[in-house]
Amino acid sequence: MGQNNPPPPSPTASIRRSTSSGGGSGSIILEKYQLGRLLGRGSFAKVYLGRSLDNSDDEVAVKVIDKASTVDAAMEPRILREVSAMRRLHHHPNILKLHEVMATKSKIYLVMELAQGGELFAKLHRCRRFSESTARKYFQQVVSALRFCHQNGVFHRDIKPQNLLLDQNGLLKITDFGLSALSEQKKDGLIYTACGTPAYTAPEVVYRKGYDGEKADAWSCGVLLYAFLVGSLPFDDSNLSNMYRAMHKRSFEFPDWVSKSAKLVIYKLLDPNPNTRLSLDDLIKLSWFKKSFSQENLCSQADQSPRSEFLNRKDSDYLPKVNAFDIISMSSGLDLSGLLEAEVNSKEMRFTSVLEVVVIEEKVVNVGEKLGYRVEKGKGGGIRLVKGRAVLVLQIWEVAIELWLVEVKLVDGSMEFGVLQWGELKSGLGDIVLSWHNEVS
Known part of the structure; x- marks a missing residue:
């Protein structure tokens, strides 16, 4: 913190x-x-x-x-x-x-x-606004983190400068996931709970009719970038009904110092229609966003890179x-x-792999069928392997660029599934494994 x-x-x-x-x-x-x-x-x-x-x-x-x-x-x-x-x-x-x-x-x-650098909000308050290069640097880190959240089934829903911290090297850190939504909370692929800070919250969130968590976070990114570059909020009214009317009309202005390309990014993110709003996946393809951007640079902070630390810790559960x-x-x-x-x-085993997700899943299905398991799709995603009373659930998480963490967890039937069965499964999956990260107990 x-x-x-x-x-x-x-x-x-x-x-x-x-x-x-x-x-x-x-x-x-x-x-x-x-x-x-x-x-x-x-x-x-x-x-x-x-x-x-x-x-x-x-x-x-x-x-x-x-x-x-x-x-x-x-x-x-x-x-x-x-x-x-x-x-x-x-x-x-x-x-x-x-x-x-x-x-x-x-x-x-x-x-x-x-996070020894404190809140980004305090720095923004001192500077009043950021230069475009500084704003873009922080914005790139926010977007990179949010895309990782979405890929792992988490929607933050309260992105604002007060929830962005800086470490001792100036690296941005997103915090405060107390208002986040998880993928398993979705109904028909949508989220129905309303929350967040009104000035940063997408207009569709307040209607309780269901919304896309990724698109809601994208709207907050638009407000955030505007605040970084302008030093104020695009929609800020003590009367919430007036503020939401302004959101629907896109009633906000840009000062002269904001570049045309930055204006376009913000305008596309602050689209009141979530169906046509710019997604974060499309945002990262824009030339304005890609300028001076390197995912490797985000991950390399001297010897303190979480990615490097993860890759180097071969024998421990990280x-x-x-x-x-x-x-x-x-x-x-x-x-x-x-x-x-x-x-x-439950008992579980974890390993990392650099192969594509579809290759990992195909291998798991093939090995499972050869060992006599019934293969099913899990309710929250992933793969279920069922044999008798034994039920295994496999989930795949992206932990870095082209690096996947695979978790195989025994959720039922521990009396029928022991060291021998784990050994068979481990042997079958061996050729897709980069490194094992825990021992089955």
């Missing part, structure tokens, strides 16, 4: 070990992290600087959620969405990482990457670690068991 103008840490700072498990500055949480100064407050949480008890140089941001005072029926799904979304999106360099989820009976702790048992053992209120049930009760 971000922080505004943080003072440099004291070189003599030491970590005080204690058995405290409170939620405030100085507390020790579950014998793993010590909380430092308060970095910010949200609507239902406080964010603190955290230091690892194992290595005081490892700094993180810890979001502390007090169950007793903040978690209610309305907030529970928001927390679930945030955790679920961030776990899916761990591998993109422009998305804030969720390292760990922990809990006690009274509090929930989200341990996240620390997905975010979730302390499921601590969370599920909470006394009452927030229940994350639905989110973590598969992780607790």
Whole structure:
């Protein structure tokens, strides 16, 4: 999470070990992290600087959620969405990482990457507006991250400068997935819940008639680019009905310093008709967007590239670690068991591949049929392999350019599916595997 103008840490700072498990500055949480100064407050949480008890140089941001005072029926799904979304999106360099989820009976702790550069909103406020090259640089990173979100079934729905952070190298990080929607929430391919910040939210979202999450995020990108270049919002009215009328009429103006090509991009994104609105997939093909753009540059920040780190960690499970048992053992209120049930009760194996998705799927189907499985399409996408009571679900996630993470999970029939069956499956899939990333337990 971000922080505004943080003072440099004291070189003599030491970590005080204690058995405290409170939620405030100085507390020790579950014998793993010590909380430092308060970095910010949200609507239902406080964010603190955290230091690892194992290595005081490892700094993180810890979001502390007090169950007793903040978690209610309305907030529970928001927390679930945030955790679920961030776990899916761990591998993109422009998305804030969720390292760990922990809990006690009274509090929930989200341990996240620390973005030392603070909010992009603060920088925009200081500069009043960005130059076109600076605006494009940040905009490219936002779009790259959002396309990754969409490819992995997450729709942010609250893109604005306040939810964009900067790390110590100036790399942009999207955060706050509490209002996001997941692909499994769709009905008939559409989302029906209305949420977001009105000035950044697509007009179709408020009608509750169903909308495309990708196109809704594309609209927010148009508002964001306008704010970057102009220093104000295209639609900003205390009277919401007037503001939505202006959206439908595209009633906004450009100052002279905005280039014609940038105006065209914004105009196409701020199309009130989602069917004709510019998609992010088409946006990246435009010459204005492609100028000075390199996906490799986005992924290379010295030796801190998440992509490089992922590729180098051949022998470990790189997905975010979730302390499921601590969370599920909470006394009452927030229940994350639905989110973590598969992780607790199932066995799984993961591997990376550089082959195309269609090739991976064809191989899985062929191997499954040879081993006597019935092959089905999963309800939320992916492939199901069924034999007797044993049910395996395969999902494929894009983690970098031409790099796929494949997860095979046993969701039913553990008594009938053991080491021998895993070995047969692993042997059959071997020629499409770049690297295995965990051992079946």
